[in-house]
Amino acid sequence: MTAPAIELKGISKSFGPVQANKDIAIRVMPGTIHGIIGENGAGKSTLMSILYGFYKADTGEIFIRGERTEIPDSQAAIRAGIGMVFQHFKLVQNFTVLENIVLGAEDGALLKGSLSKARTLLKQLSEEYELHVDPDAKIEDLGVGMQQRVEILKALYRRADILILDEPTGVLTPAEADHLFRILEGLKREGKTIILITHKLREIMETTDTVSVMRRGEMTATVKTAETTPQELAELMVGREVLLRVDKQAATPGETVLNVENLQVVDGSGVERLRGISLNVKRGEILGICGVAGNGQSELLEVLGGMRPGKGRVTVNGQELDLTGAESDARTRRRRGIAHVPEDRQEEGLIMDFFAWENVAFGYHDDARYQRGAMMNNDAIREDAEAKIAKFDVRPANCWLKAKNFSGGNQQKIVIARELERNPDLLLVGQPTRGVDIGAIEFIHEQIVALRDAGKAVLLVSVELDEILSLSDRIAVIFDGRIMGERLPSETDERELGLLMAGITDTDKDHSVDEIEENLAHATGKAG
């Protein structure tokens, strides 16, 4: 029997009282794709950081190809043949592809030799693995999918034969993700070992040979992918039975609540972010906006939520909103019955250094019921906070904890509780489950659907196609600041939405990944 490409034995790692990894054992066989799945905070990233030399394990041993190896830093990991593709790329934006690949691995003081050597190798690699990239293109002109390929090439150039990918599809369209998986298949055929870290069950099922599940720092199971089901994996991750689909009745839309006509937004550096958007959301309806991040959906939420000025005509319940003047602030929007769960809860939705109870009043802190004469009625806010924390099952149920001390899911519950309990006419909600564990996702989805069923209008923005497809009653696809089309979830699929997200409207025809890439790069290049 061949030695495993990687074997970890008894790895433990603590950060103070938090045990991030508990006695982890894992064997990854060479020439396989091995998935690691788990909720946020389950310890996946810590484990990979230990393997890549960012952290030192408290106890435990690492074996690479059967040999015991110490990995004190990432240089050692690279020498051991381990390559890592991070979620956030580490590329120099104004260097070319070739320069980025050589960076840090130059042969000598003069670049010329390294560059020409790299060029030959790059040509060979791109033919072998469908890793086509123009070596002389600048990174800033490339789309995210291409940049990811550069990261993979960087690892291969350093002769990695074990490749770790951390949440690689977070920023990709479905077609790009498929292409990435084809590349990974190709690498596997050549005998490379791949570790894929993800929280998406579907990717695990489609691409991996074996999968390890992590929960609360422990490795709860390692199974052959062919012998398991998504349902079983989800249960292993959460520790109880979970609903993978949103349980909801058909919508019964009423009169229009939000009506947007020809909305335009130009950002601080003069770039057009929204180029004339028109849409409407009715009572008792969820309109989902899907698109690759950076195509204007954030700006759409911000302008509707009163966080930036815009141009055009927006009405809520028939009354026009002020988009530029003194009444265009978030405070006025809230008074008009618009609640907003922002995309970035840590930077926008919460003050991380405020107590939970202070955050429950955030944005509504001038409400009459929170005042007592010239002072704030902190007792009333705390009472309210305790009720909301209980109702939305925020854990730990302690309003004297600072927001930063809650997990992502519980932070989001605080925001959702604050915004939904106002009983708004219109809910703007961005990335409601980003960085949220499965158990909390289920709960948050239920709350959004319940608000819809209570006859409210919901505008949902998410980069997770699954979420858009399962929550929305209607889907609008945004690309380069324009709405490319509207679809009903029952009459569309990921393939069609994926093409629309890349700005391709003749969705009946076949399109190559390169065409999609080029379209996206063109849009983001212009925007950036």
Place this chain on the structure above:
Amino acid sequence: MDKLPKWADVALIPLINLILALIVSGLVVALIGQDPFEALAIMVNGAVGSTYGWGYTLFYATNFIFTGLAVAIAFHARLFNIGGEGQAQLGSLGVALVCLMVPWPHWLIALPVAILGGGLFGAAWAAIPAYLQATRGSHIVITTIMFNFIASALLVYLLVSALKAPGMAPESARFVEGSHLPTAREVLGAIGIDFARTPMNVSFIVALLACWGLWLLLWRTRLGYEIRAFGHSDKAAVYAGINPVRITMITMLISGALAGLMAINAVMGEQERLLQDNVLGAGFVGIAVALMGRSHPVGVFIAAVLFGALYQGGAELEFETSIPREMIVVIQALVILFTGALDGMVRSPLEKAFLRFRRQPDKPGVPAE
């Protein structure tokens, strides 16, 4: 859970920082051939060993409370106001004008108007950098420090022209008798307590009230909530409908006013006329006081008293030994270095130590109010 218990954050770390600063200062004193323990004894005795020492210590502390609070409130909005010096100079102009222009019958009437005058002038001096920061993005550190020079030049100009009293010195006429603030000796003497003759005066009580008022403002009012929220994240503030321009302006106006109030102690309480340099670096000491007091009014009070004692003790040191007064500046600089710049040096080992000894999550902490 926070990494450190509240008491360690507000008391233990500053204490360790202070001790480290004193140890290094002791080394410097030893290096110039003096006995550091003797020097320390002289300083402590000089600062708090007599009512004379206390009087001067608290007189200096009063100045530092005002300038410390000024820096502290700006810190809460993540604004670095290093223009306390200039704002205090303008405040002294405001106070002087109030005291010179009206023949005040009694200090109880003069004081509120002087507070208003000093506050308004200080606030006005902070308003211009604040406006430039809020609307044009001109960095407030740069603008406030430049305004210090302008303030100083303006005061010199006025003292050699419009406000100059007859005589050689560039100073204003003496204030009228009715604007004289009762000193600690007068107040305590009235109730039969003997207190040395020092410049400490009723402004000390105004400073205490300012501490309490600022605490109320920051943790009990909507404005304070908005200032703190804006200080933590300006993006979140916009999300919550808080106007960044408005908060920047209001915070800096309050900050400038607090710095300006220093003049009721220094100018109205002690000098009783307008001098060319009446702030004597208190505006800058305020930065150290706010840093060491972690921008909390109680912390600012304690740090101000400590710096007051350093000032007074340093003066005694100069009298009794051959250690130059500049040594005190060295000690202050070391305190600032250790409390401000080197805070992390003490903090992270301490955090690790606490985590090691505390596996159990503790009970909900004491509110930070």
